[in-house]
Amino acid sequence: MNEEQVSLLLKSAALFPPPHGVKLSYGTAGFRADASLLQSAVFRVGILAALRSFKTQSVIGLMITASHNKVTDNGVKVADPNGGMLSQDWEPFADKLVNASTPQLLVSFIVEFIKKENIQLVGKLSAEVWLGRDTRPSGESLIEVAKEGINSIIGAAVLDFGVLTTPQLHWMIRARSKGWKATEQNYFEQLSSSFRCLMDLTPNGIKVNVEDDKLIVDGANGVGGEKLEILNSMLNNLAIEVRNCGNDRGILNEGVGADYVQKEKLIPRGFGSKDVGKRCASLDGDADRLVYFSVLSDLSNEVDLVDGDKILSLFAIFVTEQLSILYKGADPETHSSYQARVGVVQTAYANGASTDYLKQSSGLEVVLTPTGVKFLHEKAALYDIGIYFEANGHGTILFSDGFLSWLEAKNNELASISEGSEEQKAAMRLLAVSRLINQAVGDALSGLLLVESILQYKGWSVHKWAGLYEDLPSRQLKVKVVDRTAVVTENAQTVVVRPLGIQDAIIAETAKYPRGRSFIRPSGTEDVIRVYAEASTQEAVDNLANSVAMLVDRYLGYGSS
Numbered sequence: 424m425n426e427e428q429v430s431l432l433l434k435s436a437a438l439f440p441p442p443h444g445v446k447l448s449y450g451t452a453g454f455r456a457d458a459s460l461l462q463s464a465v466f467r468v469g470i471l472a473a474l475r476s477f478k479t480q481s482v483i484g485l486m487i488t489a490s491h492n493k494v495t496d497n498g499v500k501v502a503d504p505n506g507g508m509l510s511q512d513w514e515p516f517a518d519k520l521v522n523a524s525t526p527q528l529l530v531s532f533i534v535e536f537i538k539k540e541n542i543q544l545v546g547k548l549s550a551e552v553w554l555g556r557d558t559r560p561s562g563e564s565l566i567e568v569a570k571e572g573i574n575s576i577i578g579a580a581v582l583d584f585g586v587l588t589t590p591q592l593h594w595m596i597r598a599r600s601k602g603w604k605a606t607e608q609n610y611f612e613q614l615s616s617s618f619r620c621l622m623d624l625t626p627n628g629i630k631v632n633v634e635d636d637k638l639i640v641d642g643a644n645g646v647g648g649e650k651l652e653i654l655n656s657m658l659n660n661l662a663i664e665v666r667n668c669g670n671d672r673g674i675l676n677e678g679v680g681a682d683y684v685q686k687e688k689l690i691p692r693g694f695g696s697k698d699v700g701k702r703c704a705s706l707d708g709d710a711d712r713l714v715y716f717s718v719l720s721d722l723s724n725e726v727d728l729v730d731g732d733k734i735l736s737l738f739a740i741f742v743t744e745q746l747s748i749l750y751k752g753a754d755p756e757t758h759s760s761y762q763a764r765v766g767v768v769q770t771a772y773a774n775g776a777s778t779d780y781l782k783q784s785s786g787l788e789v790v791l792t793p794t795g796v797k798f799l800h801e802k803a804a805l806y807d808i809g810i811y812f813e814a815n816g817h818g819t820i821l822f823s824d825g826f827l828s829w830l831e832a833k834n835n836e837l838a839s840i841s842e843g844s845e846e847q848k849a850a851m852r853l854l855a856v857s858r859l860i861n862q863a864v865g866d867a868l869s870g871l872l873l874v875e876s877i878l879q880y881k882g883w884s885v886h887k888w889a890g891l892y893e894d895l896p897s898r899q900l901k902v903k904v905v906d907r908t909a910v911v912t913e914n915a916q917t918v919v920v921r922p923l924g925i926q927d928a929i930i931a932e933t934a935k936y937p938r939g940r941s942f943i944r945p946s947g948t949e950d951v952i953r954v955y956a957e958a959s960t961q962e963a964v965d966n967l968a969n970s971v972a973m974l975v976d977r978y979l980g981y982g983s984s
């Protein structure tokens with residue numbers, strides 16, 4: 424690094440000192456905290472994004488969002504050129520950068536890192552970072568801080584796209600690095616045209632009166648509602664009513680949104696007895712999560728939840744069905760030349776009934792990873808068609824390049840010999856799915872359109888779908904502790920290895936309940952320990968979850984030391 428660069432960094436870093444006594448970690452999905460604590464972190468992630476762009480010689484994304492967290496929180500995360508999360512081997516550098524206590528230390532870490540990574544900051548090479556933010560009020564000023572960070576690396580350019588959903592930015596970055604059209608408008612066009620294509624391929628005989636069959640969407644008072652309205656205006660074969668758009672004084676994620684509906688299993692604000700039995704969906708604050716639900720009765724606030732596990736099951740059913748249609752007509756030789764490997768990926772939060780269902784009914788390979796999309800995505804990418812979902816509704820489908828080129832060729836071949844045949848339609852459907860679904864990252868909007876087209880294709884109501892299998896009763900709780908980093912887990916985060924003794928206590932407690940299962944882990948996005956429990960009845964699972972929460976408090980709570 425030359426002198427000019429060093430002095431620019433020292434000068435600008437001095438404007439954004441890190442808050443005293445706050446240690447931040449890149450966590451499950453970037454740095455998150457109360458927005459007032461984030462200026463320094465965002466500035467430094469701006470630097471990191473510019474360096475990442477120099478290193479990869481591709482456009483990098485930087486998103487300001489705290490997703491489902493409360494409106495006063497915010498966060499920052501980086502999208503890599505493939506549209507996925509920041510490569511995990513850069514996370515320790517991100518932690519080091521953000522927690523450096525002085526500008527001098529910050530600069531010395533940067534110097535050391537660019538040497539280690541052999542990043543060339545000089546010569547003809549340049550860098551470019553694209554910015555997006557959700558609708559949090561603090562986002563406006565944090566975006567400006569991110570720009571300061573990026574601009575403090577000489578040769579780095581910045582493009583600010585304003586308010587976007589997180590998956591839109593990831594999609595745009597992926598499209599850009601593949602040399603495709605990459606604007607927000609291109610995103611809407613690709614989603615709407617591939618959705619239309621899927622709807623056109625719906626088998627004859629399914630007559631749908633779209634007005635009677637309206638989908639009602641809870642936008643979490645965030646960015647998703649307004650973007651869905653735009654998408655909706657480009658579709659003419661689906662009726663969507665969006666509520667909780669954030670323009671009716673509702674507060675982001677407060678009593679609304681996918682996280683609330685999935686974790687509390689209660690109806691979001693703005694929904695009520697008038698909606699009993701209707702097909703409803705809920706997005707989270709940055710629209711990368713999607714769950715469906717129906718209002719159970721006008722006497723209670725409870726929902727019949729159709730969570731990420733059931734979306735995963737629906738996608739798996741559809742994909743395997745299309746593959747078998749495609750293979751049926753193929754001569755055995757061609758067929759054996761490409762046997763697509765299909766795999767599904769879940770986390771320990773997946774309802775046990777869903778895992779059983781997927782294994783038994785579809786015979787698919789089911790893999791478990793730790794929580795966090797970065798882990799699921801990585802595993803799903805190992806298949807020709809990898810479908811991953813977290814129970815909370817974050818997930819997508821990944822298609823391998825090899826499979827897609829085979830599929831394109833197959834489609835062309837079928838079009839020339841048997842245009843309009845069932846086999847060719849199956850090929851076209853799978854191709855349309857690969858364009859509709861956001862292959863960069865889980866995306867509530869593209870996921871929603873895929874769900875809608877599959878329900879139409881199958882002629883299924885939300886109730887029929889919900890009845891694929893019955894969820895085991897489950898409960899999630901959060902416990903505030905002195906130091907959540909004291910909890911160390913292994914085995915896809917299902918076994919606690921520190922503090923000593925607590926795992927045995929959890930096992931002993933769980934053994935008291937038929938079909939009992941419980942685990943704890945530190946949240947990567949909130950300052951809490953999460954408790955998950957499952958058992959054969961709701962009463963039993965509530966007791967189990969409460970007992971485990973008490974164990975957490977005994978071992979780690981404020982009275983524990």
Ligand SMILES: CC(=O)N[C@H]1[C@@H](OP(=O)(O)O)O[C@H](CO)[C@@H](O)[C@@H]1O
Binds near residue numbers: 796815817949
């Ligand atoms: C139980 C749960 O839903 N955890 C969520 C939540 O992470 P935690 O590390 O559990 O706070 O936010 C992540 C980012 O959105 C998401 O990937 C993850 O699934």
Ligand SMILES: [Mg+2]
Binds near residue numbers: 490491708710
């Ligand atoms: Mg989110």
